[in-house]
Amino acid sequence: MxxxxxxxxxxxxxxxxxxxxxxxxxxxxxxxxxxxxxxxxxxxxxxxxxxxxxxPLFAPTLDASDQVLPKVLESIKSIKREKQPIPISSTSDSKKSGSEASAPSTQTPSWLRAAAVLLMVSTLILAYLATNLNQEVDTLETVVENQRLELMNLQQRVEVAERYLDVISGRNSYFVGMDGLDPSPGGFGRIFFNPETQAALLQINGLPVNPSDKDYQLWVIRDGVPISAGIFSVADPDSSQYFELPRFVDSDLAQVDAVAVTLEPEGGMPQPTGDMFLLGTPSS
Amino acid sequence: MFIILAILKKLTANTEREAQLISKISKEDEAALSELYQLYQRLLFSLCYSILKNKEDAEEVLQEVFIQVWEKAPYYNRDKGTPYAWLTTMTRNRCIDRIRSKAYKKSQITDHDDNDVILPFIVSNEHDPFSATLAQERTSMVQKVLNLIPDEQRDVLTFAYFEGYSQSEISDKTGIPLGTVKSRMRQGLLKLQQLLEGREDSI
Known part of the structure; x- marks a missing residue:
């Protein structure tokens, strides 16, 4: 390459x-x-x-209404973050009792020095743990983001599958099959058609991957005249690929003479010029 | 071209101030949240409206975004992106999640026309003369830039960014081969990059 x-x-x-x-x-x-x-x-x-x-700068410029900010400020009042400031008790409290109250004020007591050291060590440990925790949060956020993308991908696939099913499972749905010709005798195709919704779906299997400068083109032939029904690419010759035909050209697939697939220059041609890979008739 | 660069500069010049605001928000400063809202509501609401095409939904998402800002501010990491990138990414993700939810789809009485991917350019009723000028110049800038991107590339970019369609979905919906969709997406983005870098003399 x-x-x-x-x-x-x-x-x-x-x-x-x-x-x-x-x-x-x-x-x-x-x-x-x-x-x-x-x-x-x-x-x-x-x-x-x-x-x-x-x-985002390409979006049309609009202002939100004045009610949004007050609603935001109202909502955040009910949100309490987990982290709370650590209360620090005052050491100059005059109402201390016993030995604490009578200790000389000019010299720091040894227990306080020890407590300070302990506090410092604890702070360092907590800082270390917080750093690790932050890294873990970052990692988990990445995992969540990847899973969100995967979920979106799956949702898209389900939606596409549901649309395909709508075409195939209609009360009067039918299909026209196409058989492989010389360039690819093992290939086959089907056009599923739902007359109630006028939706059409193309299934292709066994066609070779098209060169990058060429596309496959589907033709509907009525009264001897081929009419383009769309172009498509094949990425995997070993599995079935499905294509929706949003602008299907014929309102009654059963009445056409034939349907065919040819290989044409990228973008398709007004009339077929390349090798024919698949051909089928409604009666076959 | 100078106008375009100047506006982009203006829109990205406040990064330092915005990062400070987020830092204050992380300490539960409501005034900072209000200031950040005032700075960004127009841009983010415009983005929401472009994706959702419904004022009520767009305002609802805008509200959710700023509540999320309040909650997530302590975790904002400037090394991972500017406040602008953080806020716009968060907003777009929420909008795309919403249009992908079945409940939202069912609530839509009519579907928009899949072929109508040209964005309407609406200038808001501004009260602040500077903002009005900025908005008008931005609209003008956007139109100039968009007009220089070939239709077929612009349509693919718009389908992906503002409609949330995957490349396969764009291919399914338009009948354009997947390879062509990918190629146009790449070319469109490179063209946009070229225009924004000022390498296009014709602007």
Whole structure:
């Protein structure tokens, strides 16, 4: 792989990460890239991070109503932080009893010196423990953040799966199958269609990964005329990939002549020009 | 270009003062919280509104953010980021969490148009002349910068940052291949970086 492609890939990972949309595998990949502590890579990630931090400035300028701040101030009154100031009792209390009250005021008693040393040692120990605790809190916050990202990722997957299920499980849903042709005889595809919601879903399996300068293009052929139904990429030839077809071109898939998938230049073509990989008809 | 740099500088010049305010908030200083709120409410509310597209929800999240500031101030670590970065990240995360929650989705009567990703630019009714000028200049700056980012790159950035969509979701929703989404996201961010660094002479 050329260094330019590797460079672009690294920048894609950085962009996804700083925008908060990187998936777990991408975060891992980015971590591996940064393991070498390459100053140039670290600088580029840092620069992208700084750039992304400007994005809030792109929001339309609006003011919150005057009621928000009073509500905030009211709410925080009920919040008591765990840490409380340590009460320090006064040593000049004139109402002390017994030997304490009669001790000479010009010389520090030995028990007080010992207590001071003990207090100092305790303070040092507490400071050490607090530092460790802070580090632990930092680590736990990182873990929580990673888990939050993972949860978001899972929620996204569930939502996508629910949408797929809606297409497949409709009362009158049906699908048109496509078989692999010469370039990829082991491949197959299906277009699921829900006539009630007009939603369509494409399943692809066994197609080779498309070159970076090409996309697969889905065609619906009606009255002998091919109409583009969208472009897609294949990342993993060994497992099924699903694509929603939000702007499906035909309101009745059962009435078309055929459906097909060809390999076209990146971005797709108005008419098919490349090799045909899949072909199917509603009646087959 | 000078206006852009000057406004960015103005918006980031108060880091020291803001860090002091957070330090005071960590000692339960309500006045410091009020001051930080006044400094940031416009920016954070604008961000909330852009993501949530609903005034009541945006105000609710803004309120939650400042309560969180009160609670988390003792743990704020300046080495990990500026107050600006801390506050905007916290705000965006809360907004994205909210739009991802099912309850929130169900409460939305109508869905926004997925294809309409061009942000509306609204100038608020300012009373402070300086703030009004700053807001107008910021709006103008944003429009200038955004207009220089190609539409397809800007749409992908907006989908990701202000809509909270993952790259796969953007690909699913728009029908654009995943590889193209990734590529446009990278190009858009680099273009923005280039514009903000002032390397673009045409601004």
């Amino acid at each position: 050329s260094s330019q492609i590797l460079n672009d890939r690294f920048e894609e990972l950085c962009a996804a990460y700083v925008l908060g949309v990187a998936e777990k595998a991408e975060i891992e990949e980015l971590k591996k890239e940064l393991e070498s502590r390459d100053p140039d890579k670290l600088a580029r990630l840092s620069e992208m991070h700084r750039t992304a931090q400007h994005l």
